[in-house]
Amino acid sequence: MTKTLETLIRLHQLTLDERRRELKVIQEREDDLRRRIENLAKRLVKEQKSAQENPEYASAYSQFAYWARGENKRLVEAIIALQPELENARDRMAEAFAEKKRVELTRDSRLEAEDTARKHREQIELDELGLQRHRRQQKEN
Structure with missing residues (x-):
């Protein structure tokens, strides 16, 4: 079961890496x-x-300044137009991160449950050994 979760975590890590590259x-x-x-x-x-x-450059400058204002406006509009795409990429990356985190938490929870079950079985075995020892000592007395 843990191997499956580890594979799933690696898959989600690859997805997360791809989303980071897209955002970048x-x-x-x-x-x-x-x-x-x-x-x-x-x-x-x-x-x-x-x-x-x-x-002598004054008339050329006025034409350049006019062009520069238009170019600046076009660049600012391009940045504004890019914002929804940027937000969408951030959301996709956050979603990929959250999904990976959910699988990691599931894995950690299962590992903890397995560890608790193992410790419980070991305690039962130790209790049984202690009980057997106690019975042997009672027979000897």
Whole structure:
């Protein structure tokens, strides 16, 4: 019975590992989008400084700034759109973890019950040996 539970635990561990990998991929996509927003903000500041230093770049900067605002909005919307998928992946991972934990608790409970039963049988045997010894001593007296 314990072997079956151990196999089931390994199966649930594999499922949990797969759910973690799925979550990691989605989190990496979100991190990439956030990095792109950060890089865009840095680039915007850099271009703004260039435009201030060279008035010739001012018209190019305004076009870039307009594009950057649109790109930033698109990236933020992509992050927002990713949130349900991220939450779903977290839920699936939590569910896989809970299922693995239930099987581990079942295994632990069964092992404890087997141990208690074994100790009870050993005690019965010791009691029987003690009783037999006592009877022999009574016969000898």
